[in-house]
Amino acid sequence: MCRSSAVLSFPSFPLDSTNKMEEKDPNCNPMQPLLEGGDGSQNPPPPPPEKALQQPGPEDYKNFDIVRATQYGVFERIQEIIENGFDVNTMDKENVSLLHWAAINNRLDIVKYFASKGAIVDRFGGDLNSTPLHWATRQGHLPMVVLLMSYGADPSVRDGEGCSCIHLASQFGHTSIVAYLIAKGQDVDFLDKNGMTALMWASYRVFGYDPARLLLTFGAKVNTSDKYQQNTPLHWACVTGNNVVAKLLLDAGANLDAINAKGESPLDVAAQQKNPGLVRKIRELRQERGLDMPHCLVKYTANKSIRRRVTFIFPFIFLFGIGYIPECSLSFEIKALLAGILFLYWRTCSYFFFDDRLWHILPYILVEATYLQDTIFTIVTLLLTFNFYKSWKSDPGFIKADRVDKIKGILELAETQSLQLSQFCTTCLIRRPLRSKHCSVCNKCVAKFDHHCPWVENCVGANTHKYFVSYLFFLFILICWCMYGTVCC
Numbered sequence: 484m485c486r487s488s489a490v491l492s493f494p495s496f497p498l499d500s501t502n503k504m505e506e507k508d509p510n511c512n513p514m515q516p517l518l519e520g521g522d523g524s525q526n527p528p529p530p531p532p533e534k535a536l537q538q539p540g541p542e543d544y545k546n547f548d549i550v551r552a553t554q555y556g557v558f559e560r561i562q563e564i565i566e567n568g569f570d571v572n573t574m575d576k577e578n579v580s581l582l583h584w585a586a587i588n589n590r591l592d593i594v595k596y597f598a599s600k601g602a603i604v605d606r607f608g609g610d611l612n613s614t615p616l617h618w619a620t621r622q623g624h625l626p627m628v629v630l631l632m633s634y635g636a637d638p639s640v641r642d643g644e645g646c647s648c649i650h651l652a653s654q655f656g657h658t659s660i661v662a663y664l665i666a667k668g669q670d671v672d673f674l675d676k677n678g679m680t681a682l683m684w685a686s687y688r689v690f691g692y693d694p695a696r697l698l699l700t701f702g703a704k705v706n707t708s709d710k711y712q713q714n715t716p717l718h719w720a721c722v723t724g725n726n727v728v729a730k731l732l733l734d735a736g737a738n739l740d741a742i743n744a745k746g747e748s749p750l751d752v753a754a755q756q757k758n759p760g761l762v763r764k765i766r767e768l769r770q771e772r773g774l775d776m777p778h779c780l781v782k783y784t785a786n787k788s789i790r791r792r793v794t795f796i797f798p799f800i801f802l803f804g805i806g807y808i809p810e811c812s813l814s815f816e817i818k819a820l821l822a823g824i825l826f827l828y829w830r831t832c833s834y835f836f837f838d839d840r841l842w843h844i845l846p847y848i849l850v851e852a853t854y855l856q857d858t859i860f861t862i863v864t865l866l867l868t869f870n871f872y873k874s875w876k877s878d879p880g881f882i883k884a885d886r887v888d889k890i891k892g893i894l895e896l897a898e899t900q901s902l903q904l905s906q907f908c909t910t911c912l913i914r915r916p917l918r919s920k921h922c923s924v925c926n927k928c929v930a931k932f933d934h935h936c937p938w939v940e941n942c943v944g945a946n947t948h949k950y951f952v953s954y955l956f957f958l959f960i961l962i963c964w965c966m967y968g969t970v971c972c
């Protein structure tokens with residue numbers, strides 16, 4: 484049984500060599516100047532290529548030494564050697580323990596066997612002086628991490644580069660391991676030897692929403708800086724042009740004035756890296772927060788309540804203008820002038836005052852507009868309004884869980900080997916039920932998610948499907964009525 488599993492899990496070796504290449508890339512290692520003298524190479528050396536390519540047959544298994552037997556998962560051969568008196572804690576010639584080899588290749592049964600024979604769990608070994616738990620974490624083997632920690636492996640010990648498990652998991656984008664470590668009590672802001680947090684590593688190395696979003700949800704500090712380069716997570720995201728994480732950090736309130744050891748702000752770093760998208764985004768935010776004064780209107784445009792009022796009033800004036808100008812009995816030149824003024828009004832408001840808050844108040848405006856309809860439509864209008872209101876204000880089916888439930892959920896999923904990102908929401912920290920989805924606008928998971936509708940400023944989900952469809956139905960009737968009135972009367 485074990486031999487067949489060894490054959491199936493054979494490709495674990497090429498994984499090791501991939502990792503080695505990644506670690507050797509100096510561009511990928513922000514600590515390179517601090518690590519002079521070390522080549523930053525990864526501990527587990529891959530087997531010679533000719534051996535890795537040749538899949539061993541059953542005859543070869545019998546002659547394997549204990550290290551190869553562990554790498555390939557040949558349980559009977561391991562048992563045979565250990566029962567003959569081999570010490571399970573013996574280090575091989577590369578200063579690596581058997582538990583390391585079992586951990587990096589995700590050999591759960593063999594780790595259990597070694598543990599029963601007294602293997603030391605937190606044994607340091609390899610070029611980077613790291614533990615089996617470090618090796619399993621780098622490879623993203625969550626079941627192995629869970630198993631090793633059940634034997635008392637300590638995720639907070641640091642390897643030769645100064646990284647603990649949460650840093651490694653964040654660097655390599657293993658979000659489920661990050662979630663598990665935090666759920667097991669690891670401090671989300673735990674520092675590595677260089678004063679880097681997991682969020683800094685994720686900002687620097689992982690070009691996707693996870694695991695940065697998960698760390699932020701767990702309350703990771705956005706504005707701490709590391710010990711040597713004094714970069715904040717936003718600086719690190721700017722260094723590698725990680726626009727995805729930079730946007731998350733900006734939304735989470737990252738400090739735009741933070742200065743690193745070279746005296747640079749995140750904007751300076753983004754400009755140096757020739758990242759126009761990020762530079763524009765940071766400049767916009769600086770203006771919004773009143774840090775820059777590009778025009779005299781800024782004290783009004785930066786004022787939230789003024790922006791809101793202008794946005795609220797705008798549609799009434801604009802819609803009135805559209806209706807009034809063609810109908811009024813003024814000369815063509817005056818009408819053209821008025822149309823020009825209306826156009827300018829629209830462009831000025833949208834440039835200086837509008838933002839995504841427009842969508843939050845659009846429903847008020849629509850309700851107002853609905854009541855302006857002819858009284859003939861009263862019943863239909865009331866039904867329309869009712870359904871519209873329910874679609875707008877109802878809970879569409881947000882999935883709720885408190886912090887204790889979330890932690891419990893992560894531990895349960897990880898320990899039953901079912902913590903998969905396709906089913907787990909890294910923002911809400913819950914397992915997504917079938918047909919549910921995370922809405923990026925509402926920032927919550929919604930049961931039976933259909934879409935987020937900006938016209939009702941709410942999700943269409945399990946609880947609001949019927950109201951939304953009814954709303955569309957009555958809207959359709961009203962539109963038909965209006966068209967009938969326009970064309971036939």
Ligand SMILES: [Zn+2]
Pocket residue numbers: 908909910911912920921922926927928929
């Ligand atoms: Zn969610």
Ligand SMILES: [Zn+2]
Pocket residue numbers: 922923924925926934935936941942
């Ligand atoms: Zn939504």
